[in-house]
Amino acid sequence: MAGQTNAFEMAQRQFDHVAGLLHLDPQVAEILRWPMREFHFRIPVRMDDGSIRVFEGFRVQHNDARGPNKGGIRFHPAETIDTVRALAMWMTWKCAVADLPLGGGKGGVIVDPATLSTPEKERLCRGYIDVMWRNLGPRTDVPAPDVGTTPQMMGWMMDEYSKLVGQYTPGVITGKPLGSGGSMGRTEATGFGVIYTVREAMKHLKLDPARCRAAIQGFGNVAQYAAIGFTELLGGKVVCVSYWDRDDRCPYTVSKEDGIDPRFLMSITDQYGTINKSQASAAGYRIEEGGEWIRKEADVLIPAALEGQINAETVQLIHERVKLVAEGANGPTTPEADEVLRERGIFVLPDFLCNAGGVTVSYFESVQNDMNYYWSKGEALSRLDDKITTAFEGVLEMSLQQQVSMRDAAYMVAIDRVVKAMQLRGWI
């Protein structure tokens, strides 16, 4: 976030590059380079000691040509308007590439939620809605959880909105707890979505998953279900996962040559994705300090932790056996490293295609809220598989047709769909 490359400038540069490839009319490009609407506001919150603290909040609606804006709300001490703008723009492309009838939005509050008590968090969530509710709604803009926000917080926000509009409106927000309008399958959605794209990429590359090994960075929500998916759905072997140890303040790689058991490791992992290393070690796992995951002899690398992890330095460590990188995290590969992967002929599944499973099941959640009828987990996941497989096929076809990388192809598919929607609505 703050102190790093300006995310919004990066998002605009990526867009400009593909707008050039598509020979997009410069006037149309100018519309898409910027959010359509932005809200900057202050949220006064009564603290437990009786004082009032004022928090700075944002909501950015990048483009709603294809449907209501969609995107999470982050609570982070280093949140900036430019981060929110970039994330809102990326949401427009992510929803478009998955062919969801949604636009792109994102929200944020400058706050470290760990410093607030539960009642203070609840008052901040309700305060966010009190300021923004006139510009949110199932047909307008539908937030969701993101870094620093949880399903419980979405429940409070939904309740506040429902009170203000005078009727129960679960579809105003997704990522709600099960039993309060949440969807089955949301927990697995992003990790399994990653694996559906990996499965399709392996078919294209003529790789047999049963003979393939994967190395995963991270062991949070995305990585855990990617590990389960790779072993249980594809029959492959995951040779390592990794995590950030908050006590030792360094990453560890947890590996087993003949394949890890993701469900066992999940049973000794806390809610922040931190593995208990003494229990892992006692169960025969090798524990190595540092980012060893990237050096492992594997066919598939799945970065599923943070941005910028495959960079000019670390890309040099990638084993010659690697044929596929599946970006579970948002922005895990820097442009310099991307170039090296391209030169080495490594197939990259770009983040906003690879991790679109989460927003896809969020969309299913709002569909179920609208119908007030809820699907089984099997139904949600099989519809997810259909959506993600179709998205992969569309991007692969564009990549082959235009002789461009999967990342550029994903951008081309997405931008083309948004431009068509703007044309059909008579905006351009």
Ligand code: NAD
């Ligand atoms: P999470 O907080 O549940 O897990 C993050 C994991 O990464 C933890 O295991 C943590 O220990 C580990 N980690 C952090 N720093 C590390 C480091 N330096 N080395 C190794 N491991 C490290 O997060 P998540 O929800 O799994 O999200 C992971 C990534 O996927 C993020 O980039 C997020 O934006 C993206 N993403 C998540 C979703 C979703 O639905 N959860 C959807 C789309 C994209």
